[in-house]
Amino acid sequence: MKMSRTFKFVYKLGIMLVAALAALLMASIILWMIGADVSQTFYTICFLPLTKTLHMTEVLIRAIPLCILALGISIAYRSGIINIGAEGQMAMGVLAFTAVALAAPDLPRPLLLPMALLAGVLGGGLWGFIPGILKAKLKVSELLSTVMLNYIAAQFYTFCLRVLMLDPAEKMTGSGTPQSMRLTANIELGRLSGRLHYGLFIALVLAVLVYLLMWKTTFGYKMRAAGSQDRAARYGGINVSKYLAISMIISGGFAGLAGGIEIAGVHRRAIEGVTNNYGFSGVVVALFGGLHPAGIVPASFLFGLLIYGSTLAPTRVGVPANIVQVMQGLIIIVIVTAQMVLSNKYLEARMCRRWNALFHKQKEVA
Amino acid sequence: MDFVVNLLAMCVPFSVALLLASIGEMFNQRAGVFNLGCEGVMAMGAFIGMLVPFMIGKGGEVANYWNYLGILAAVMVGALLGLFFGLIVVTFRAPQGIAGIGLQMFGVGTAGTLFRHFVGGTQSVVGIPNSPVPLLSKIPVVGDIFFNHNLLVYFAFLFVPVAWYILFKTSWGLKVRAVGTYPRAADSMGINVNKTRYQALMLGGALAALSGAYLSLAQAKMFSQSLIAGRGFIAVALVYFGHWHPVQIMGGALLFSLAQTFQAAIQGLGINFPYEFAVMLPYVLVIVVLSFTSRNQTTSPSALGKPFNREIRT
Amino acid sequence: MEHITKRFPGVLACDDISIHVGEGEVLALVGENGAGKTTLMNILMGLYQQDEGRILINGEEVRFRGPEDAFAAGLGMVHQQYMLVPNMTVTENVALGYQQAWKPLKLDLKMVRDRVIEISEHYGLQVNPDAYIWQLSVGEQQRVELVKTLCLGARFLILDEPTSALTPQETDELILLLKRMKDELSIIFISHKLNEVKALSNKVTILRHGKVVFNGETDDYSPQEIAALMTGHEVQLPENKEPDMHGAPALVLKDVCVRSDRGFLALDGLDLTVHEGEIVGLAGVSGNGQRELAEAINGLRSVERGTITFFGVNLANKNPYYVIDHGMGYIPEERNVEGIVPPFAIRENFILKDSDRERFSHLSFLKKKSIEENAKRLRDDFDIRCPGTSTSAGSLSGGNIQKVILAREITRAPKFLIAVYPTRGLDMGAIEFIHRELLKKRREGIGILLVSEELDEIINLSDRIAVIYKGKIQKVLPHAEANRRNLGILMAGVNEDE
């Protein structure tokens, strides 16, 4: 019983079509309920952003933090720890980055920018280390500790911006908005076009580095072993708790770096709302990208596209911005489902037999 | 003394939303399904719950029983979302973590979208009134803490022993536990693993939606797009905190909301420290408690997060 | 069952198999690993649906959608892998299938409990209905499985390798019990141990590659003949007949005390010495501290008291890396979760302990080529049946997983080897291969601590045999003095010297 090429093609295509239709249908129902123009909405969210350079740059500036965060999250995930605390780690990275920029504004850029980014890495890494060590030493579920640490980080973030790093101008004029002063030009990342900044290259380089680290070095090998089957790893002489903690430091460090880059490239001062839910979207991008850099890079672009496309929806087609969440949710659900169905060899074999039976019968009839 | 009584009297109703959602999530997880979409189901429940009385009263006052119709509708939508999630993670065996995040986004997004369209902006509702228990509510101290709340509060706390009974004393509970620990064994005993998981998901969804409806109709008595504000995630966390046991989960929910009320109260005392640290308190507390209790505890239901397929050997 | 065919992706598990069991008959189903025995039985129980063929019971065709239908038809199966929920009691496990006790609002556990007691008394199978499964030894779990199946009213019993994890005594008891039950039940009995087949069954059917290759009356054939029919060639398990050649002490345990997961002292002042170039068999009923011993030596479990001297260094409370670094080789009991990282490719599993070594990595970058070469070589040398070296180890069959572990441990050139139940659940061919490898290592002057419940295996291979009982060494016998009888008595805790 060989599977013919035609069958494989028809099978795969069929599943993907059904999946796409299912997503379209469900989104359409909701759009129809609120009386929106369905096709125009889809066009605006999925294709319009691809039509202009301005749009594309905006898509990419969302893809950059998503990609970096997802890379970090994938490292933790591969090491057996589900990091949903990237939101908090990113905030801590922003704080550390800002602290360095505020402390030494006069250092030259080649020195200051790397220093500040490194501080971001350390800040995020430290925040990631907490759930890592709690899990490794005290067996505290990381699902719980990371969720809690997100809230704690959010409050600490406001505290810092409101009290420690408050823009003197805000204080003097009394508007008092919790944000830092505009940071020195020495920490700015250059821009390519529009707001698109050099963080793009950092993200791509990191993707390559993560690939090398996880798949080409003993270090990554051990982390993956610890994450896949911790008992076997321990048996094999791998210090599982050590790698667990390290992977969380790295993961947090990536989130912190993403925060730093976001400030250096986009905002240029620490403001409220920088993390922008990227921490959660990052988990989705990581899983969506198959926890592999080669998948994460395109996945982050796709989600950047979706997120950006849906900010256009309210003004262009009068659909509430919440529709982005609906679409994102549906796309995630449908794609993971389709992936699962596609990888089910048992189903494939069964369908193949049906197909062959059908095909042969038709032949006989003919 | 008054201060303490007040704290306790408030933390009881404030814990209800977390309690209901956590117990629901507990059923999901006991059956081996990890539903991170709790937040989304809560949002839908909160929205549907308020929508029914809102539509019927055209935004004005309505008779109280319409609220319960709203709750009923919310519970049904919750069960439907559970069913939908079951289709994805039980039948199609999609990875549960990511599908749960998908459900969360879908639920929160849909509730928000429909809300914008059918209701508009932040909207308050008349909601469910308090029903003090006759006599009992007059007992000093105890009466205020336990017997001066709305019906859903009583329901939620009475449901804790019920949930315990269901889980440990009924055949369905037995099935749920078996399916969540060792589905292959349950299957070999003729138990329909997927069906049991579907049922648990529907119950969990119904409870999460009830929890949302409690927030919109009984606690906040209003709805806005950000009503749930992460409580769904906390509810999931509390399941771990309570080690998959209804009574311990109740303890966790009470502790959390006690800390929450306490922090609001100490801010009012005018002690000189940044309020952010007070707001952090409940979250810090949970982590600290867990650090002391996680070490020697039984772990999660061992099939948690693993889809079951008879044919695929593991 | 007639003309049963079942396909899995890429595998034809059952190929037009027909078998027939009469009332009161015992049919033995034998065949190499992967021959399709379990699959066939799963089809009979309604767990899998056959692609072709049909099942007849008392002449009527039946179609089971699930095990519940099979139960209703009076079938019951004891699975190869125990189907017991560990964190539930015996009673609760039985209640899972005992629908009479499922009252609408209540689960009548008392009724189930009474039933368990009734059945266990009727058949003389001792079980404690209130014990949690995780508290029970493998043998006890086996009894629970039987009781469970019988409680559900099975009149037709399927036993899939019921003895693979039992001690000799337990096995003998089980065979006796089954013989008694023959009058009331029909039985299909699957086993790799042909003397059991001989002792119990009326008829024997041999499967190979999913096909029936032989059908016959058991009485007409000797175990050797059946083995030959099964594998297609003579099977000759090797014996350790070579002269004693042991050297200096390699591993010396003194007064070792270790706690089990449940907190009691699993090793309670254990003393044992193994020399270079000798195989010491550690016999004992499982659950008497074997696992804890192996884990303590390998740094996976903390030692409360005592010393573990390994070529002069004390291994007590050292980490696994330290132990491995000092030349210890270890074939663990749980091959699937401990011995391999299941999602990793075979070639990655081969370097589990050596990823840091210059051989496989340089400046912590993995050397892809030498890893691949190593994998190819080991695959060929150890005859590991797999589609390729990048296949995930978890998808291999049990025997092949065992070979992966063995290949890794042996070729790492260890100074010493601890092998725990190395042949559990494997077919004759695989056992033969593993025994030969172990003897070869001995000849090279390596000390081996062989933990096993198979007395034949221990007697065949060991120079000396230590019997462990309740965390202590009961007695150490030289090869010449050991036989099944005196070992069995020692394992039961009776020491005739005292």
Add this chain to the structure above:
Amino acid sequence: ASETAAAKESGAVKIALIIENTIDDKGWCQAMYDGIVAAQAQMPGKIEFSYSENMPPVDAGSIARQYVADGYDLIVAHGAQYKNLILEMAGEYPDVSFAFGTSAEVGPSNVFTYMPESEETGYLSGLIAGLTTKQNIVGLVGPVDGGDAARYNRGFVLGVKAVNPDAKIQVAHTGSFSDYVKAGEVATSQIKNGADVLTGSSQQAIGALRATAESPTAMWVGQDIAQFSTAEGQKKCIAASSYNYAAVIVGMVDKINSGVKGGECIPMNFNNDGFIFEFNPALPQYKTPEITAAVDKALADFKAAPGVLANWSSVDYSTL
């Protein structure tokens, strides 16, 4: 493009509004939305208007560029969190006018800033609360201690102290602008602990107002007149002040039409009609002569000169 041309011909100023919440949040964002709509009514045919809701800073940056690309003349980013992106874009697009607030700084030549001096409205609320409370305990539910909320809240404290120095003021922040449930919990907690007049700032205050409505005795003073329009506001909200953004917008449109693109900071206070104060017509019984007198006096002071409450920032919650 043709649309833009048409707009240019007709002489209408195209205004785009970017807000972080929604246009009907009964607070900060709604105030600006209502203001622009009112300005449109005041200057028929002179204003074209679009808005984008739910815009966190990153998205605001994109959408603002979109609006520029679509030919908008004035882009109002309503919140200080948008400061940076506005200043940046102002450099990139010198031909377009931008506005953001709160900010007391004078921006570049194509940026207007506006600064509600909300301590004045808070002060009025405080007067009312201080005179209304029977328990001598008042409650204040804040979101975070910053920006507009910080000014309003501190003004409130000054107001209470001015008329009722013995009153106890419970101040609590929820740490979030949008967690209505938590605001409700905090308000309930304050009421349980004796507070009988409460106020709150930002959109989450609606949650606190809703919780106040549950109490048979506790009353509310609002931060925004829009709160009267809700059922509970009608019942509980004694009085409120509103931002009069219409005046600000009209002013900016006039300037743009006369060729001034920015470079000004527009303070908002009672002195320049940036605020409106109202008692709730549904609750006349609370409009006692004593309260009216106190409010009128304060209003008169505010109208006479700006900056009466310059000491607002010295209020320290921990000494209450």
